[in-house]
Amino acid sequence: MAKNKAVLKKSSITFLTKYLNNPSPTGFEKEGQKLWLDYIKPYIDDYWVDNYGSVVGIINPKAEYKVVIEAHADEISYFVHYINSDGFIYLRKNGGSDHQIAPSKRVNIHTDKGIVKGVFGWPAIHTRGANEEAPTLKNIFLDVGCSSKAEVEKLGIHVGCVVTYEDEFMILNKNRYVGRALDNRIGGFMIAEVARLLKENNVKLPFGLYITNSVQEEVGLRGAEMIAERIKPDAAIITDVCHDTQTPMINKIVQGDLKSGEGPVLTYGPAVQNNLLKIVMDTAQKHKIPFQRAAASRATGTDTDAFAYSNAGVPSVLISTPLRYMHTTVEMAHKDDVENGIRLIYETLANIKNGHDFRYFK
Numbered sequence: 001m002a003k004n005k006a007v008l009k010k011s012s013i014t015f016l017t018k019y020l021n022n023p024s025p026t027g028f029e030k031e032g033q034k035l036w037l038d039y040i041k042p043y044i045d046d047y048w049v050d051n052y053g054s055v056v057g058i059i060n061p062k063a064e065y066k067v068v069i070e071a072h073a074d075e076i077s078y079f080v081h082y083i084n085s086d087g088f089i090y091l092r093k094n095g096g097s098d099h100q101i102a103p104s105k106r107v108n109i110h111t112d113k114g115i116v117k118g119v120f121g122w123p124a125i126h127t128r129g130a131n132e133e134a135p136t137l138k139n140i141f142l143d144v145g146c147s148s149k150a151e152v153e154k155l156g157i158h159v160g161c162v163v164t165y166e167d168e169f170m171i172l173n174k175n176r177y178v179g180r181a182l183d184n185r186i187g188g189f190m191i192a193e194v195a196r197l198l199k200e201n202n203v204k205l206p207f208g209l210y211i212t213n214s215v216q217e218e219v220g221l222r223g224a225e226m227i228a229e230r231i232k233p234d235a236a237i238i239t240d241v242c243h244d245t246q247t248p249m250i251n252k253i254v255q256g257d258l259k260s261g262e263g264p265v266l267t268y269g270p271a272v273q274n275n276l277l278k279i280v281m282d283t284a285q286k287h288k289i290p291f292q293r294a295a296a297s298r299a300t301g302t303d304t305d306a307f308a309y310s311n312a313g314v315p316s317v318l319i320s321t322p323l324r325y326m327h328t329t330v331e332m333a334h335k336d337d338v339e340n341g342i343r344l345i346y347e348t349l350a351n352i353k354n355g356h357d358f359r360y361f362k
């Protein structure tokens with residue numbers, strides 16, 4: 001890929017906007033997966049969908065050797081848990097939703113009758129007094145404009161309905177992507193763009209490429225666990241997000257020193273196979289793609305762990321996009337990091353020849 005050639009097209013950003021604005025809560029990712037699959041279909045030879053909704057687009061499906069590039073498709077959300085007699089709704093988390101940002105947020109409640117609008121209510125500042133309570137799952141609540149439980153239920157709302165925030169995608173200062181669920185649908189966007197570039201540049205890979213958008217990462221890497229067993233890959237390149245630690249109130253001693261705009265982040269850790277990591281780093285240096293380094297402890301906390309420890313061990317590597325304000329409605333990524341992540345995956349695929357690249361002793 002030419003060094004200075006723009007990676008993204010106008011149509012790419014149109015897709016990204018539509019993809020991020022579409023709700024895709026954990027366990028209910030279907031509509032987002034349909035959008036993603038429709039986008040990649042022109043660039044793949046085949047595809048399949050597993051029983052829980054993970055989608056795999058395949059290039060060279062008959063090839064014996066299999067390489068995965070992967071993201072996760074789900075976003076954090078809430079479940080309706082309890083409706084009181086006055087029509088106020090209490091919730092349980094579906095993934096790592098941040099209850100402290102909830103008060104005054106607008107939400108979409110997903111019902112069989114369609115979307116029902118609601119808001120997180122909160123007592124006015126005048127009424128709270130000196131010893132005011134902080135938001136917790138025990139006191140945050142939804143108001144859908146009803147006066148009784150029966151009125152709420154008439155709207156189609158019941159225990160188990162999923163709740164997502166209403167906030168939509170935007171671009172700040174021409175270089176920052178902002179929205180909910182960049183974790184990790186920005187990765188899904190990146191691997192879709194890799195598929196597009198391979199097709200448009202007529203790249204012939206010597207292996208089967210499995211472009212994988214997994215479900216249920218936010219509740220324990222479950223989709224990746226299932227899909228890894230089905231694909232049985234020989235290598236896996238996983239995308240996810242990590243923290244931009246330059247913003248106020250973040251301790252770099254604890255979280256590391258990473259910055260948006262300085263390149264995708266490559267992680268060292270037990271689940272990351274060192275030879276594959278070296279190939280990725282060598283690729284970055286060869287093509288002058290900036291990157292940053294991070295260290296994980298026992299686990300990366302990403303789908304890398306699920307792939308690495310499946311099928312008697314799959315050489316795996318993690319490429320992360322630095323993100324500000326993770327698990328809020330204003331997650332923020334730098335455009336350059338996204339484009340460089342796409343370039344890094346694309347160029348790395350060209351450097352993978354066969355399984356001998358990953359032997360423990362070379």
